[in-house]
Amino acid sequence: MEYIATFDIGTSSIKGVLIGKDGSLQYPETRPIETDYREDGRVEQDPGQWWEKVCQITVSWWESGISPQHVKAIVMSGQMQDCIPIDADGQPVRPAILYADNRAEEQAEHIAYDIPDLSLTTGNHFDGSMIFPKIKWLQEIERHAYERTETICVSAKDYVIFQLTQETVADPVTGATTGMMDLHRKEWVTKWVEDQGLDSQKLPPLFDPSTKVGEVVEKSAKKSGFVRGTPVLCGSGDAGATTMGAGIIDQGDKYVYLGSTGWVAYVTDRITEQADGIFHLRDLSQEQYIAIAPMLNVGNAHLWAVDLFGEGEEKDYIGFEHAVQSTAPGAADVLFLPYLKGERFPIQDMSASGCFMNMRETTTKAHLSRAVLEGVSMSIRQTIETLIGEDAVDTPLILIGGGTQSESWCQILADMCQNVVRVPEHPEYLPSLGVAAAGFVYLHWSADYQGFHQHFMQHLPMKTYYPSPDVKATYERLYQKFKSLYPIIRDWSEGERFS
Structure with missing residues (x-):
């Protein structure tokens, strides 16, 4: 059977499951991940463990007898509103600042004061949980880490995508939670970022969830077991994947x-x-x-x-x-x-x-x-x-x-x-099934998302x-x-x- 490999990177665990062309869920695996909760309200994770756990899951698939050649695409969802600064080699310059982290409230207040029409453009309220003020916090409080940063990943799955493909990406579902994206145009408002003294070039390009953003590169193929050249799609933030699922x-x-x-x-x-x-x-x-x-x-x-x-x-x-x-x-x-x-x-x-x-x-x-x-x-x-x-x-x-x-x-x-x-x-495992819809559309296994819903989601027990x-x-x-x-x-x- 041909499969789409899906991963859902949550707060407490990473779930991986192979979705068959018939919509079946095969070989589900879960790996716990650790979170650093501090008394002052800071919440962080080590991004390296996301990639390590993903590879643990893939190895278990191959050990179970699944052939990597049968995986026709990789797509994933992940926790949103994470500020994940990585250097030019894709290595984290510091732990990821998670969505529940409240350290950037003061920066959020200043940004909201400077940009009074912010919520009208983003379609959302604005507070310290957003990535925009967290980047500002990073620049103000941890300047050395900010200067070392090549790209700010905005979802956990984007960090893993980089490890697979060496490409930096983001999706509009997650982008809407950053405080920096025009919800209607689906593009970064770079003027805001630059006006705050930040480098908009550190933001990853935005792609629709079903877009192929790269292929598994050689070194990642060796570690994960995926076939070199396997298509990797942009995927979606967990809320979008969960909604479809x-x-x-x-x-x-x-x-x-x-x-x-x-x-x-x-x-x-x-x-x-x-x-x-x-x-x-x-x-x-x-x-x-x-x-x-x-x-x-x-x-x-x-x-x-x-x-x-x-x-x-x-x-x-x-x-x-x-x-x-x-x-x-x-x-x-x-x-x-x-x-x-x-x-x-x-x-x-x-x-x-x-x-x-x-x-x-x-x-x-x-x-x-x-x-x-x-x-x-x-x-x-x-x-x-x-x-x-x-x-x-x-x-x-x-x-x-x-x-x-x-x-x-x-x-x-x-x-x-x-x-x-x-x-x-x-x-x-429904977020994994939901984000697999992007793979079905990419591979033309379904004509569109509505077709995926009619063929698979409506018949779930x-x-x-x-x-x-x-x-x-x-x-x-x-x-x-x-x-x-x-x-x-x-x-x-x-x-x-x-x-």
Whole structure:
């Protein structure tokens, strides 16, 4: 069988899977990656591990009997809003500054003051999570590293593409999250960059996701095992790949990504103005917009609770699931505010903190466990309502990401949002399947993205969760309390989190 090799470079792991010409997922592999979280809010990764883990995955494929000659193209997705400075040899001059890193808030304020029409051109809000202020931070604070930088990669997958091809690239899906791209023209606004005293030549060229940007070079072929000359496509930032992988292609379709961090997204034909903090990206076809509300506290809160309330040294997800299922909806009226590392949506406050409310002597670990999943679900509901409005329940809510392995969480979301919830089979690999659509278009295995969706995405097996009317009143009452909780405690943590 002929394959497209796909990789999804996330925050906590890299997933690789071979996508057959029939749309099947073959030989899925996952490798963990390490992240450096610091008390001052800085978040970094070593880009070298991305390339090393990709090569580990490819070697495992060849050891399983797959012939590299059967791989007809390579395409990948990756975490966005990363500032990855590399030198002329493609080596990182410092660790990558990740999207959740908040060090560049001051630079963002100065840039926004200097360019008052910035958001009108980019179609997005502007803050310190963007790459533009992070580059400015690099120039101001780490001048030596900035001077050594030949190119700023803006997505993790772009760094790996360089290792494969020796070509620097970026895609418009990711470009929309940098604060430097004209969303309508799909090109860098180099004047802004130059006016800030930065070198616009350090920005990589932009290509559509299905564009062939290079071929596997000799030294990379030796390390990865890919055949020299194998086409490498530009690919897409993870949000674009995930949207296609979720089968979200028609206007009004919506989904939630339950990763370590996550987001709520839907497809629209226009730029929305419902609230600050919403991202607008081009979809893979570059014909519509994906409106996205990013959330910093999703699966990480689940993992935190598993570690905190679980038994033994191993992460006991099964025991945690049983604890949640042993309690009734409402968790004895305990409320959990999930802002463990600040938040970007439904609030924009990087100093926000989490809390439990309404605990009593009768409160158990099981109650607290359920409250955590309910609290994150309330945060997701508030985000959906802010992003989409009253029409949010007109279409099923698709869930993807590692969090969907918790059936309790999926049911809680259906009940909390009073919305039918659908979970595709193998949701953790859907970003890989989604970005493979670019490969299908390039290889003419599909006529276009709509054809890929009709032939493959519409036929994916799904598990469906239906909302229970019996818990609607309970969750509505708690949800109204949840929405009032953050404004009450906001001042308690303001200015204290990173002191």
